[in-house]
Amino acid sequence: MRKVSISQLVEGLREIPDEEFHCDPVYQFLSDNPVDIDSLAKYFFWSEDFYTRNLVYKDERFELMAICWNRGQVSRVHNHADQMCWMMAVEGKLRGQNFAVDQIDESKGYCKLVETDTFDLSDCLSAKVELEEPIHQILNLPEFDEKAVSVHIYSKPFDTCLSYCTDTDTFKEVPLYYTSVDGKLCDGVNL
Numbered sequence: 001m002r003k004v005s006i007s008q009l010v011e012g013l014r015e016i017p018d019e020e021f022h023c024d025p026v027y028q029f030l031s032d033n034p035v036d037i038d039s040l041a042k043y044f045f046w047s048e049d050f051y052t053r054n055l056v057y058k059d060e061r062f063e064l065m066a067i068c069w070n071r072g073q074v075s076r077v078h079n080h081a082d083q084m085c086w087m088m089a090v091e092g093k094l095r096g097q098n099f100a101v102d103q104i105d106e107s108k109g110y111c112k113l114v115e116t117d118t119f120d121l122s123d124c125l126s127a128k129v130e131l132e133e134p135i136h137q138i139l140n141l142p143e144f145d146e147k148a149v150s151v152h153i154y155s156k157p158f159d160t161c162l163s164y165c166t167d168t169d170t171f172k173e174v175p176l177y178y179t180s181v182d183g184k185l186c187d188g189v190n191l
Contacts (some may be wrong), residue, residue, distance in 0.1 A: 003124070005039035006151075010057045010064060012105065021061065021155060026086055027128045034124030035090045035151055042068050043182035044149065047191045051140075052179035056151075063157040065178075069094065069140035070147040076174075077113065077137045077166060081145065081158040085129040089121035092140065092148025095128060096120070099135040099164070111164055111171045135164060155167060 004012070012033060016025060043054040051073045057064045070141040077099060099113040113135060119127055121138075122163070129136060140148045164171045178186050185191070 001034060004033045006043075006056060006064075006066075007039065009033055009035055009151075013062060013064070013068070014059075018061070023080055023084060023128055026155070027126055027152065030086055030088055030126040030153070035088065037090050037149065040090065040149065040151070043180065044068055045180050045185065045191055046070060046147070047179075052191070053177065054180045055178045055182065058155065058157055062153055062155040063153045065154075067138075067150045067152055069138075069150070071145060071147060072142040073138060074139040075137055077135060077164040078174075079134045079136075079162045080129060080154060081161045082134070083158050084155045085134075085152060086126060087121060087129075087138075087150050087152045088124050088126045089148055090124055092146045093120060093122040093144045094148050094150055095139045095141055095144075097137045097138070097139065098133055099166075100133055108150045109170050109172060112169045113164055113166055119131070135162075164166040 043056055045052045045054055045070050051067055051069045054066045056066055096119045098116045100116050101111060102114045103112040121127055159176050160173050162171050163174045179189055180186060
């Protein structure tokens, strides 16, 4: 299958009409347009301490990031603030773990989660986060034994999300930050 540059992917996403910019059409578009890894190189920033969130494109309808994962790095268990999400691993392999809410008391910040299904991302295969079960975690498992790069699209952009701690059965809203924007490290970021 032919691969497209990241700029071609962005342009193709921008051309999808608003009424079609939802789960299945965007998922199909991503499945039909795997990204050429070399076109993302300027967005690669790596940290030994955390995965990096590198903004490639953002408008009022969606944002697109290249996320760089060192071996063994994982995201927090989180949601996407009621927004749609699609992703693909363009290098390496990642595992997604979905969760369902078993019990919740929002007034106390209490939320007991149960693991549901898992999915693997590799070889530019696309995945989508279902709005019906939006809580998940992305993991670059040590046994995968390699770095990974994933492309994530969020519609609409958001700057906070809920983060869940499965050890304490708690959750809270947390701010989100970029490591880089358009290939340049953000102020205050030390890698």
